[in-house]
Amino acid sequence: MTDVMHNFELYQPASLADAQELLGDHDDAWIIAGGKDSLDWFKHRVKQPSVLVDIAAIPELHGIREEADGGLYIGAMTTLTEVAESDLVNARFPALAMAASKVASPQIRNAGTLGGNVAQDTRCTYYRDGFPCYRAGGNTCYANTPTAMNREHTLFEASRCVAVTPSDTGVALAALGATFHIQGRRRDREVSADEFFIGPDVDIERMTSLEHRDILLGIRVPGTWAGAHQYFEKVADRNAWDFALVNIAMAARMEGGAIAEVSMVCGAVQCTPRRLTDVESLIVGETPGEELETLVKRVASSGAKPLNYNHFKIPLMENLAARAVRSLV
Numbered sequence: 016m017t018d019v020m021h022n023f024e025l026y027q028p029a030s031l032a033d034a035q036e037l038l039g040d041h042d043d044a045w046i047i048a049g050g051k052d053s054l055d056w057f058k059h060r061v062k063q064p065s066v067l068v069d070i071a072a073i074p075e076l077h078g079i080r081e082e083a084d085g086g087l088y089i090g091a092m093t094t095l096t097e098v099a100e101s102d103l104v105n106a107r108f109p110a111l112a113m114a115a116s117k118v119a120s121p122q123i124r125n126a127g128t129l130g131g132n133v134a135q136d137t138r139c140t141y142y143r144d145g146f147p148c149y150r151a152g153g154n155t156c157y158a159n160t161p162t163a164m165n166r167e168h169t170l171f172e173a174s175r176c177v178a179v180t181p182s183d184t185g186v187a188l189a190a191l192g193a194t195f196h197i198q199g200r201r202r203d204r205e206v207s208a209d210e211f212f213i214g215p216d217v218d219i220e221r222m223t224s225l226e227h228r229d230i231l232l233g234i235r236v237p238g239t240w241a242g243a244h245q246y247f248e249k250v251a252d253r254n255a256w257d258f259a260l261v262n263i264a265m266a267a268r269m270e271g272g273a274i275a276e277v278s279m280v281c282g283a284v285q286c287t288p289r290r291l292t293d294v295e296s297l298i299v300g301e302t303p304g305e306e307l308e309t310l311v312k313r314v315a316s317s318g319a320k321p322l323n324y325n326h327f328k329i330p331l332m333e334n335l336a337a338r339a340v341r342s343l344v
Contacts, residue, residue: 020057027069031198031230034070038228039200041066046230048092048131051123056136061145076130076232079103085238088196091130091231095184096121098129108236110245110264114187117249120256130231133185133195133211134223137178137286138258139168149175149219159322167260170319170328171285176215177322179283180222181258185212186282187247189290190264191240196232197225205235212287222286240266240278246342248335259283261331265339274298279339281315284332291315294336303344308337 028034038044045064047053048071056062070076076092079101087103098104099116118124118132136143137150139158147153158165159177168177180186189208196205211224225231246265251257259282267277277298279291293314301307315336316329 019060020054021060021063023057023063023065023067025067025069027072029072031073031075031232034068034073034230035198035200035228037066037068038230042227044068044227046070048134049094049127050131051119051127052131052135055143059143059145061143070230082235082238085241087236088233089129089236090233092128093130095124095127095129095132098184099124107238107241108187108191108245110247110266111184111187111191111236113247114183114249114262114264117247117262118183123256129184129234133182133188133234134225134231135181137222138181139176139178140164142178149215150178152220161323163322164324165322166324166327167258167283168322168325169285170316170321170325170332171289172214172216172287173285173320174214174216174219176219176286178215178222178286180212180285180287181283182288183249183259183262183282186262186280186288187264188234188236189288190266190278190280191236191245192278193234193236195234198230198232199226200228203232208288209290214286243268243276244343246339248338250331250335261328261335263332263335263339265342267343269343273300273302274343275300279336281332281335284319284328291336293317298340303340308340311337311340 026037043064044066047067047069076090078090080088095115095118099112104112141157142150146157169179194205195211244267249259249262262282265279268275277295281289312333315333319329
């Protein structure tokens, strides 16, 4: 039976201490933020936690504040609409604002949170429909068989599982060098995007480093790329609602007409945001133009291993990388 939720107890703590106490008291407690991903799991009865801990009422998880280095600290419960429409975010990190504005639909962005968007689980149809795949604790990847429908799946770093990261904002945050502020049972910690997003070779049943009793408090975007040229583009089947087939984020600085510094990250091509380090090395010191774009296309998808139905992602990835470079002209 679908679209009928199981029974659960709902707690709405007013402080982080209360939230941690609830998480400690219940082994299967599920943290709910905006609920846009969680409620789908519950409606289809794939996930059935007995306790939900709604952290929306905790004040320190909300809002956007300036940092001394020119960066921003964004609370995990800040909505995607707030991020997309923030004057501070648009002025300093337009790639993040654009990424937030491209998530799903206006209604979902009004309720969905930045923390929820980066922490959401993969959208692999087989996994989310309850198939006993590797990610669900089974011993098969149903998306990687001769007859599987896998047009949305990975090009790189498949390790039993071929699912991809679904987060648009995660790609922009990775390009901007963001760190993720996490409160655990014993201590707070900050981790980079490389540490926060994890692949199946690290833990096939998780997409982030968040563990039980971990609460994502907020995301710190350093001032490194504040005011630099930034670019974000997302290609999906529809302009609204859909998850990316491929997306890209870039931050760059120019000196004397040449590219002095650059950070470029591609999403929806592997389980984690993919840093295009070969492209970065290629274009630093070069002047943007058609010849450089041609070289970027040759390098961007190097090492890709497409599945049965996602070969189209290779030229799509190549062209998005070239378009990002073209934006520097």
